Amino acid sequence: MIEAAIQALATVLDPINLLFMLLGVLIGILIGILPGLGGTVGIALLLPFVFGMDPDSAIALMIGVLAVTQTSDTFPSVLFGIPGTAGSQATIVDGYPLAQQGHARRALSAAFISSMFGGIIGAIVLFLVIPIIRPVILSFGSPELFMLTLLGICIMGMLLGKKPIQGILIGLVGLLLGTIGAAPAAPEYRFTFDWLYLYDGIPLVVLVLSFFAIPELIQLVSSEKKISSTGKLEGSNLQGLLDVFRNKWLVVRSAGIGTLMGAIPGVGSSIIDWIAYFFAKKTVKNNEKFGTGDIRGVIAPESANNAKDGGILIPTLLFSIPGSGTAAVLMAGLILMGVQTGPSMVDENMPITLSIIWTLVIANIFATGLCFFIAKPVSLLTTIDPNKFVPFLLIIISVGAYQASRDWGDLLLLLTLGFLAWILRELDWPRIPLIIGVVLAIPSEQYLFISIGRYEFDWLTRPGVTIIGVIIFLVFLYGPLVNFIKSFKK
Template sequence: MFDALNTAVGEILQPWPLFLMLIGILGSSFFAALPGIGVLLLITIVMPYAITLDPYPAIALMLGIGAVSNTANTFPSVLISVPGSAGSQATIVDGFPMAQKGEAKRAFGAAFIASPVGGIFGAIVLFASLPILRPLVLAFRSPEFLMLVIWGLSAVGVLAGRAPIKGLIAAIVGVLISTVGMDNKTGIERFAFGGEYLVDGISLILVGLGIFAVPEMIALAVRRSSIAETEGLGSGLVQGMKDVFIHWWLVIRCSVIGVWVGVLPGLGGSVADWFAYAHAVQTEKNPEKFGTGDVRGVIAPESSNNAKEGGALIPTIAFGIPGSTSFALMLVVFISVGITPGSAMLTDQLPYTMAMIVVLVVSNIFAAGLAIGAASQFAKLSLMPFYVIVPMTLILCVSAAYAAHFVWWDILTFLGFSVLGYFMKLFDWPRPPLLVAVVLGGQLEGYLWLSNARYGWSWLIEPGVLAIMALVILTLVMPIVRRLRRGEPAGGEPIVVLSRWHRLGDIVFLLGVMAVLVAAADIGTEWVLRASLVIYCLAGLGVVLGIAQIGFHLRVLRASAGKEPPIDLEKATMAAWRTAQSFLWLIGLAAGVWLFGFHATVAAFSVLFIRVYGGPWRSALIIAGLAMGFVIAVFDWLLEVFWPTPLLFELLGLDWLFEWFVNLY
């Protein structure tokens, strides 16, 4: 084993593989930091080249990209509440409030130490589990997976925080979203309405952008300040690094979670960060501090999402079973260059396996160094005025949304989720459960069906299932026990934070959500029961919970009648007007893209926004140039997007003009 390790180190630490690894790391960091444009695209771009390499350089390049795909995506999560990719969504929950407190640098310091520690831990686990690699992967069948999904969903309860019922309803909506598209068991196109767009299902990134990024940007536009509500940023970078060592035990635990999510192909790698976050909230002291800018809320997801990549290598090299599309492509590269994943990876090809481990370790260190170097510069963004941040972020969001499938529907879907996200924030709904449920919902239904179809109900008494079930119960009961011991009420307190008007609005919103659920169930009656059962369950449960929540609201309303302080009408009107303005800007941006095309719109939008809100011409022109440059560099050069002719050009018969324009560069 150590001979193989020696060979691997000797082969990887050569100028050529190291150079390729560095290219991979730089590229990966760049793509990861761009919201919506993940490293998958980078892998697709380098693949034709990678398959012509020798095995060791190929490993260096591919894993250089893969290992650190979750490091730089922290930047947008912390700075502008935009998920850099699916792996950094949980980082937003505490990362963005930290930026608001002027602690962006501290968040970065913590994230960029936690990331490599997790990543290296993943590599060590991979190394240590080599002898049991194959039995490990085979130990989990559909019933065990089902239980793991349920365990994951039990995290929803934790993520719901102070609004448990709304958290559950949000999760139900999330599962409903996950049912959109082709149903694997029946082939029915659920909620596709005879069109093609929804047959693919709804892209997770559209949900993430809509429910996290836009509501925060609207809040910023209403507040009209910079993201950081402080004067300076302080020197938090070192403090953040120290935080990681103070919470070293949390880092280890979350790395383990990350590795496990990675090892289990099909669990959905994009939830590793949420699992880790929920675990932190559940087990750490003072859980009420999470969500308000607690550094532990950044450390937990960041230490898990890089660890995941090491874990994900296990099924890929043990059996050639990739856990994600990225790993499926890496598998193709490995096979093409003569590495054959399977039992030989532990015998003849052991040096290759070792080389992968070495690359994981080295690239994690490199990428973290790179990110730390850039952190101070990026952190300054949080001091920029809102008239710079808001248009930049909205443009980034719209382009990230468009990058999902490159059709207009992507932008419309994103607008829909923005509205949903805004109301969820306004009425104090917990948003993470929705996102987690979107990922796990499909798996819940799928594995439940497979378990039952294959084993009948006997899967319920399988030892593996019982063991995980015990863990689920333990997870659910432990926090209650702990609270009881401390003499707090077991159910937690329903903290009253909503004003009277908000509460009335929430009732209307709840009725709307319930109406959607009932309508969904009605549509479901057209399908066979196998496809519609889950919809009926969701609708039934959702309506019951909705009624309970409305009942709760009504009780509070009656109890507080006449006791509430009068609302500041002037302030409320202003907030409403500013919110409406923000939505108009967003809709204008989308409509502009549709009418005039991306290039002209992003430039005009930046100038208009900045000028209208009193920004100087200089900023306006710089941002417009940056936005245009971004579109040209990323969409035209890198992705070679074929733009549909904007409506206006088409109506005026000016297709040729638009074509000439996009062919300019």
């Protein structure tokens, strides 16, 4: 394991791979700065370009974006009280008041440093988990893997959206969309309507761009508001650095919470940062200033938010259960490169897994340094009118979608599905389960056919299948049980 880790480090430190990592870091920083986009959109924008790339370089590029978006989203949260991504909401509670009090530099530097340590801790946990969980993963056969795909859809469906049934329905729609095109286990084409474009199924790149990028761009334009009207930074960077070291155990505790919660598929960064924030508020001394400008209210959610990436990659890489929407898009990118997540990630694809871990660590360090360097000019960039940069982003998205199959159907599908995604957004229906359903549709069908062909229906009695089936049943009970408890308390 140690020798493999050293070899993976040598791969990551290859000058070409480092260059792509740095490019990913720069893109991730820019995406995090622009409110409403986030890491899901960032990686989605890269999917057309990673297709056909060298896997090591492509992974460096994507993980570079994944690792740093949660660091740079601190800029709008602290400076203007606008969440850069869903995971930076809790940072606003104390970060924005600190900026209003003239301590913007202190809040930003504390956030950057705590994010860096949180990301490193998350990567270390991911590395330590692999040898423990590897024997379990390698013992899984096609029946257990099929049940895990069902579990992934159920968890994402139940934990996203205000009503669990919405998430389940959207996930099932994703499964149906994933069946379009050639069947994986039979010589036939399904739901193509004699349109040659659909014979290979809906391009994953187009689907992701339409469901995550288009609705956010529409929202930015319709808001008719500038991101900010000021670009002033005050306070001390050194003071923020000292704050982090004075609260080092808070960083470790919050990073542990972020990693643990991130490993639970579907929990999402929009919940993790709040859990870390309230846990910090309840456990630290002299917490009277929380909510009015306590630096610990910045450190806790930021370290947890970055640490969650290591936790999210545990189910994503090892069980093919995307831990978040961003992880689902990352998994789609790996599939485009011919890398199948699951047990292979701790076997023949172990070098790729270790490269991802090293990239997480190095990218977080790079991102912290760059965020310090660009802090002042960034405060001016956020004064740009959205109407000026949205058309530019729309052009990039259209070109990226067209690269999927270089067919006009790409653009038609982009606009059609984008409009559908916007309606779902306005109705407050979750969109992430649909992507999960599409990603898992083909492997779930393959695992089901293999299981029936090899074991007929005896696979239903396997211990692993039974255990996962019980977990799925408990997931279905989760929503009604929570509602019952709430009604009982009333």
